[in-house]
Amino acid sequence: MNYEILVSDYRNGILENIHPGHICGVDEFGSVKYQVGNPDHLTFLRSALKPIQAIPAIANGIQEHFKLTNRETALIAASHRGEEFHVDELEKLLDKVGIQEEELLCHPTYPLNPRSKDKLAKNNQPNRRLYHNCSGKHLGMIALAKILGVSTEGYFKPDHPVQQEILSALSSVSGCKVEHIHSGVDGCGVPVYALPLRYIANTYLRFARPELIEDRFIRRAVFQITSMMNENPDIISGTDTICTSLLMDGNIVAKGGAQGVYCFGLDEEKMGFSLKVIDGSEEQWPIIVASILEQINYKNKDTIQRLYQLTEKDIYNDNNKLVGNKEASFKLNGITSGTL
Template identity: 75%
Template sequence: MGVESMNEEILVNDYRNGILENIHPGHICGIDANEEVKYTVGNARHLTFLRSAFKPIQAIPVIAHKVQEHFKLTNRETALIAASHRGEDFHLEELKKLMDKIGVAEDELLCHPTYPLNPGAKDAMLKDNQPKRRLCHNCSGKHLGMIALAKVLGVSTEGYYEPEHPAQQEILKALSTVSGCNIAEISIGVDGCGVPVYALPLQSIANVYLRFARPELIADQTIREAVVAISSLMNENPEIISGTDAICTNLLMDKNIVAKGGAQGVYCFGLKDEKFGFALKVMDGTEEQWPLIVATILEQIDYKNKQTIQRLYQISHKDIYNDNDKLVGNKEAVFHLAGIKWGV
């Protein structure tokens, strides 16, 4: 798979006292029910690593092999396998239960010890002089799921993170199925937490999330049923998938949406009733622009649930305040889904 030309467009401008200070370029692709590109900004073929937007797909073989039944997991524990949790108290409580049920020691996880992503949870640990933990890593639930999958497959958990390990091969096959890409067309890298991560054209990633929203498009019954189960778990447990006031939490509260973001600016979501899949990539790698960009996409397609849009605007930080809590600027979305700049 070759590297496509970038051809990104500006998605968001930052202004300070009316003066342009920063731009945030990127790409957006929207796929319709016919799996054809309906909306595009920038390059729909831009090669993009899924990063943590990969987690619902990584959970497919875990669910397909009935790991949750084998280890008698609750829905909240199972949802952590697809989560980028923020290390809040309720996350750690469920993670400990998940770890104990699977029979895993914390030091068996490859992910590096860290503090929680949630600022309050991090501050609480620092105040109590608690050390960094692997369980606090936002990918720990995913790693526990991979180890659990290896156990159910009857293979060694050693090297569960290596590309050739049977658990990772199951994940790669699931990605091929839901993306419609042949395995030979999928590019590989190493994710921040150490497991394989794959790069696909943005159009193919949008197709993945279309299929999460419309699983009837998946021919393989086992994969289809797993996708249905994962989508339900995500909608039933939005705060488990992410955390307090996070974009994923706010989107997954809407039962019509399945959504997940990843590091370095990639965000994806599917709309069930509208039969759309969207994927976007902010090329400067920031996540702060996501709520504004997704809210703008939903407005431009005249999305029916205005409460969802409003929740996104509430966390979008469109107004820019300085350290003294003084309003000093604003952010503005400047893209149009037809690929035409505002005002043109």
């Protein structure tokens, strides 16, 4: 596996938990500039794939075709938390595209945001497909099928034109040939793809620097998606989340996925990063990303501070007593080879 410890948890100075994983950072030429562990570690993008899954819909004019606002359109790249402002925009998107909620493959559920979930439960409100954090993505896929003039039935199947468009876009942006991309089924039922971390990092480099993308239609779509993500960070995720905190910084485009995968690109620095926490935890992301930014001397200290506010280094018990601490345990290893 060749993984390294990314975060260590201490209680009264005694090591209690470790969170191993891999980190890869690439430069504008697609060369691996930083690595922790194995930059060729194969991992599924999970929801970090969503901005890529949005490319064909944007490139085929979903916004113009259905007269969508930027906030409505941003939802197709989002892992929303089902807060009231998310649901308001989702219902507008549902209506404008002309989709029945039952057409969505994603299973009815309650929102991921605890306050929203508790409010619905308190009022005995039923769960909905629209509350699923992938519902915006599914709406975008069905909308794309309508634009392409193909059946919306089975839009989630690997051989459906919508999914083939997405796979082609992923290959184009990542630089990884289609035949080398591994596939699986995501939690919400649509195809999801696995790539080596270096290609995932390269994907997010190109989201931060769309001018590096050769295909002009994909390049223009990526520019639009990135702009909407930065303009509407709360739509992409929700209140007090790492994606929202990072996207508030106009120099960063970022997105996470289930089971510990996180990715971000830096515009001015012309760099892309991807990481995988092997135990699948997400709680460690803010500490890891903050440490990466500190180690490369990232200039926006406010962004780093926001990350530490999400996951504090200090550990408190139920009585609010300080009992331990968390700390990043890795050092970025700079290398000068490893072109894609």
